[in-house]
Amino acid sequence: MVQIMKHRKHHFRGGRIGEEIKRVISDMLLRELKDPRFTGLVSVSAVKASDDGSFATVYVTMLGAGSGAMAEATDEEKEEALAAFENAKGLIRREIGRRLGLRHTPDLRFRFDTSEEYGRHIEKIIEELGIPKTLKEKPMNSIEEIAATFEAVETVRIFPHENMDGDTFGSSVALCLALRERGKDCSVVINEKIPDNIAFIEYGCSEFASDETTPDVDGRCDESDDGVLGASGTAAANTEARTAEFLAVGCDLAVLMDVGETARITGRERLFADGRKTICIDHHVSSRPVYDYNRIDTSASATGELIYDILRAMGVTPDARAATALYVGILTDTGRFQYTNTTPRALRIAAELLDLGVKPNEVSTEIYQNVRLEKLMLENAVMSTMETVADGKGAIVYMTRKMLGDSGAIEEETEGIAEKLRGIRGVEVSVFVRETEDGRTKGSMRSKHYYNIAELASRFGGGGHVRAAGFTSGKPLQDVVEEVKSALWKTL
Numbered sequence: 268m269v270q271i272m273k274h275r276k277h278h279f280r281g282g283r284i285g286e287e288i289k290r291v292i293s294d295m296l297l298r299e300l301k302d303p304r305f306t307g308l309v310s311v312s313a314v315k316a317s318d319d320g321s322f323a324t325v326y327v328t329m330l331g332a333g334s335g336a337m338a339e340a341t342d343e344e345k346e347e348a349l350a351a352f353e354n355a356k357g358l359i360r361r362e363i364g365r366r367l368g369l370r371h372t373p374d375l376r377f378r379f380d381t382s383e384e385y386g387r388h389i390e391k392i393i394e395e396l397g398i399p400k401t402l403k404e405k406p407m408n409s410i411e412e413i414a415a416t417f418e419a420v421e422t423v424r425i426f427p428h429e430n431m432d433g434d435t436f437g438s439s440v441a442l443c444l445a446l447r448e449r450g451k452d453c454s455v456v457i458n459e460k461i462p463d464n465i466a467f468i469e470y471g472c473s474e475f476a477s478d479e480t481t482p483d484v485d486g487r488c489d490e491s492d493d494g495v496l497g498a499s500g501t502a503a504a505n506t507e508a509r510t511a512e513f514l515a516v517g518c519d520l521a522v523l524m525d526v527g528e529t530a531r532i533t534g535r536e537r538l539f540a541d542g543r544k545t546i547c548i549d550h551h552v553s554s555r556p557v558y559d560y561n562r563i564d565t566s567a568s569a570t571g572e573l574i575y576d577i578l579r580a581m582g583v584t585p586d587a588r589a590a591t592a593l594y595v596g597i598l599t600d601t602g603r604f605q606y607t608n609t610t611p612r613a614l615r616i617a618a619e620l621l622d623l624g625v626k627p628n629e630v631s632t633e634i635y636q637n638v639r640l641e642k643l644m645l646e647n648a649v650m651s652t653m654e655t656v657a658d659g660k661g662a663i664v665y666m667t668r669k670m671l672g673d674s675g676a677i678e679e680e681t682e683g684i685a686e687k688l689r690g691i692r693g694v695e696v697s698v699f700v701r702e703t704e705d706g707r708t709k710g711s712m713r714s715k716h717y718y719n720i721a722e723l724a725s726r727f728g729g730g731g732h733v734r735a736a737g738f739t740s741g742k743p744l745q746d747v748v749e750e751v752k753s754a755l756w757k758t759l
C-alpha cells in the first residue's frame with residue numbers, strides 16, 4: 268500500500284489507473300487465472316502506469332513453496348510466476364480494457380517487487396491466513412511409465428484438441444487402435460466434424476460426445492459428409508446418449524492429446540475431468556505438466572512420435588492403420604518434412620511406419636490433393652487483403668465472416684493460409700487473422716528464419732512453437748490487425 272501512495276504522489280493520473288489495474292489483476296488472480304504457476308501466494312503489490320497511459324509496470328510478489336511458512340520464493344519460482352503473467356498478458360489486458368472501459372489498454376510489464384515494506388507486510392498476512400502452498404508442477408513421466416499406465420487401466424477416453432489437425436487426430440486414432448487391440452474399452456471423444464482430408468484415418472475410433480445438452484453436431488455434418496460420422500438427425504441424439512453414458516460410467520484414464528490446456532477442448536472439459544486419472548501427451552512448449560501423468564516432449568516433431576514410442580514400450584507393433592494415423596501426424600506437423608522440426612528421428616520413425624504398411628503417395632493424395640474450389644476462392648479473397656510491414660518482412664491478411672460466407676468455404680479450409688503467406692520472398696513473419704463464429708478473433712502466425720513467433724503470440728494471450736503459433740482474442744478483427752501490425756513494426 269505504501270508503494271501505491273508513493274506512486275500516486277508523483278503521478279496522480281498514472282497512480283489512479285494503476286490502482287484500478289491492480290484491482291482487476293488481483294481479482295483475476297482469485298478467479299480467472301488458472302495457470303498453476305499462479306497458485307500459491309502470488310499477489311500484485313502495486314501497479315505504476317506511465318503518464319501517457321501507454322504502459323504499466325505491474326509489481327508482483329510471491330511466497331515460495333519452500334520449507335517454512337515464510338519461505339521466500341526461489342528465483343526459479345519467481346521466474347515461473349513472471350512467465351505465467353507474461354503468458355496471460357493478453358487475457359489480462361483484455362479484461363482490464365473491458366472492466367475499466369479503456370480505449371487504449373496500457374501494455375503491461377511484470378516485475379518482482381523487491382521493496383522491504385512489502386516483504387514485511389506479506390509476512391504478516393501469512394501469519395494471519397495460514398499459507399496456501401504453491402502448487403508445484405508434477406514431474407514428467409518416462410515413456411515406460413506412460414506405457415505402464417495404459418497397461419494398467421480398462422477404459423480410456425482420448426481427447427484431441429479442437430480444430431483437429433492431422434497430429435492430434437492421428438495420434439488419438441493410433442493410440443485408440445492399439446489400446447483396443449489390448450482389449451481396452453477405448454474411443455476418441457470429439458464434438459466437431461473431422462476435417463475431410465484426414466477423415467480417412469478415422470478407422471471407427473471416434474465418438475461424438477459433448478458437455479452441452481444440445482451439441483454442435485448438426486450443421487457441421489450436413490455438408491459433404493463422407494459417412495464417417497453421423498450426418499443424420501440422429502447424430503445429436505446419439506451424442507446425448509453417449510455423453511450420458513460417459514458421464515455415468517466415467518473412465519479410468521482421460522487423455523489430453525497434442526495439447527496442454529483444457530481450454531482447447533471446449534465443450535468436452537467436463538467429460539475430460541471425469542476421468543479418474545488424467546494424462547497429457549504433447550510436444551508444445553507452452554504446455555505444463557499439471558495432470559496426473561505427463562509426457563510433454565518438445566523435442567518431438569509431432570505427438571505422433573511420442574505415441575509411436577509409447578506403443579513400442581507397450582510391446583505393440585502398430586498395424587497398417589495405426590501406422591498410417593501416426594504417419595499423418597508426423598507428415599502434417601512437419602509440413603511434409605519441411606519444417607525445422609524435421610529431425611533424423613522423425614524421418615526414421617516415418618521410415619519404420621512405411622515398413623509397417625503406410626502408402627505415402629496415397630496418404631499425400633488424400634491430405635494434399637483434395638482441395639475444394641471453394642477453399643481456393645476463399646484464399647483469393649483473403650490474400651487480396653494483404654498488407655506488408657517493416658519493408659515486407661511482415662505480411663498480414665485477414666478474413667471476415669462475409670468472405671467466408673461468400674466463398675462457400677468452411678472454417679477449417681482456412682488452414683494453410685499463414686504458411687502460404689510465409690512463402691513470399693522476403694517475408695519473415697506471416698499473420699492470418701480471422702473472425703470466428705462467436706465474434707472473437709483468431710490469429711495464426713508463422714515465421715521463417717529467426718523470429719520467435721511464440722513470443723509474439725503470447726502477447727495476444729496465445730502460444731505455440733518458435734515458427735508457428737496462434738492466439739484467440741476477444742477484440743474485434745480490425746483492432747487485432749492494427750495491434751499485430753504495430754507489434755511487428757516494433758519487433759521486426
Ligand SMILES: [Mn+2]
Nearest residue numbers: 434525570600
Ligand atoms: Mn502436434
